[in-house]
Amino acid sequence: SAVISQKPSRDICQRGTSLTIQCQVDSQVTMMFWYRQQPGQSLTLIATANQGSEATYESGFVIDKFPISRPNLTFSTLTVSNMSPEDSSIYLCSAQGQAYEQYFGPGTRLTVT
Amino acid sequence: DQQVKQNSPSLSVQEGRISILNCDYTNSMFDYFLWYKKYPAEGPTFLISISSIKDKNEDGRFTVFLNKSAKHLSLHIVPSQPGDSAVYFCAASEGGGSNYKLTFGKGTLLTVNP
Numbered sequence: 518s519a520v521i522s523q524k525p526s527r528d529i530c531q532r533g534t535s536l537t538i539q540c541q542v543d544s545q546v547t548m549m550f551w552y553r554q555q556p557g558q559s560l561t562l563i564a565t566a567n568q569g570s571e572a573t574y575e576s577g578f579v580i581d582k583f584p585i586s587r588p589n590l591t592f593s594t595l596t597v598s599n600m601s602p603e604d605s606s607i608y609l610c611s612a613q614g615q616a617y618e619q620y621f622g623p624g625t626r627l628t629v630t
Numbered sequence: 631d632q633q634v635k636q637n638s639p640s641l642s643v644q645e646g647r648i649s650i651l652n653c654d655y656t657n658s659m660f661d662y663f664l665w666y667k668k669y670p671a672e673g674p675t676f677l678i679s680i681s682s683i684k685d686k687n688e689d690g691r692f693t694v695f696l697n698k699s700a701k702h703l704s705l706h707i708v709p710s711q712p713g714d715s716a717v718y719f720c721a722a723s724e725g726g727g728s729n730y731k732l733t734f735g736k737g738t739l740l741t742v743n744p
Contacts, residue, residue, distance in 0.1 A: 521673070548730055559634070559734040560674070560719070575731070609673055613730060617662055617723065621673030 519544055519612045521622035529628045530600055537596045538625045540610035545590035548613035551583070554624075555606045566593040566610075600629045633657045634722050636735035644743055649707040651738050653720030656701065660722040664732065665694060665705045668717045677718075678705070681726060710742045 520543040530536050540549065549566040564572040564585055572585035587593045597604050605628050611619040635654045643649045653663075661682035666674035680687040680694045680703070687694050693706045707714055717739050721732040 518676070526671075550730070557736070559632075559736045560721075560732075561734075562731055565730065611673075614676070616679070617726075617730070618664060618676040618679055619730070619732060620676060621666075623671065623673045 518614060519546060519620045521610060521612055521620055523610060523622040523625050525625055526623065527626040527628075529630060531630060532601055534600055535596055535598045536600065536627060537594050538608055538610075540593045540595070540622055542591045542612045546612040547590070549587060549593045550611045550613075550619065551585060551593070551595045552609045552611065552621075553606045554609065560609065563595070563608075566595075597627065600627075602629045605629045631656075632735075633660070634720055634733050634735040636718075636720055636738050638738050639736075640739040640741070642741045642743060643710050645712055646709045649705075649710045649714065649740055649742065651705040651707075651718050651720075651740065653703050653705075653735055654701055655703075655722050657722070657724075657733070658701070659724045660733070662723045662726055663694070663696060663703050664721045664723075665692075666719040666721060666734075667714075668719060668737070674719055707740075710740075712742050712744050715740060715742050 522541045524539045551563040552560045554560045563578045564574040566587040568587045584596045607624045609624045611621045664679040665677045668674045696703045717737040719737045720735040
């Protein structure tokens with residue numbers, strides 16, 4: 518299984534600012550993903566981070582709001598742009614395992630005031 | 631429109647007894663299912679999965695049962711231990727798992743009492 522770390526673990530940000538979350542995997546992986554878990558809700562896939570090309574976004578999520586980078590096979594970033602209180606969530610990255618399971622990082626708890 | 635439903639927000643069992651966590655789904659295209667466990671302030675941890683070509687998969691104390699006709703799956707933990715206390719998420723995907731998109735339920739908080 519892959520070991521995944523995320524930075525920061527938590528942050529409190531002001532409305533209108535942006536935050537970049539980093540995700541590091543301890544081995545090379547083909548597929549990395551970004552999820553959001555709003556309070557009391559399930560995990561929702563934001564996008565698939567593709568190495569060497571643009572991320573693939575799910576319905577309801579757009580690149581201008583959630584730009585993603587994937588410069589190599591072990592690292593990805595997610596930026597939450599022009600934040601509003603509705604963006605307060607836990608953001609998680611994951612990596613595809615050898616079968617079809619995904620392994621998750623510890624998450625970044627974001628509070629927007 | 632929630633395609634994966636975990637109708638019990640919480641479950642409490644005694645140590646040593648069986649824990650049964652349930653999950654229902656509405657999308658008939660789902661054919662690969664996973665269970666995750668999540669402790670506070672940690673990311674979800676993969677537990678066990680099952681493909682729709684099977685109706686049971688076992689790994690140690692954890693067994694997942696799939697009833698395709700009822701669109702229902704369950705996770706059995708036997709015997710339950712206090713360390714099993716966590717939130718359990720059911721997830722589903724299409725394409726035998728090769729479609730990487732996971733759709734999650736809202737989770738069930740399991741408390742195992744010593």
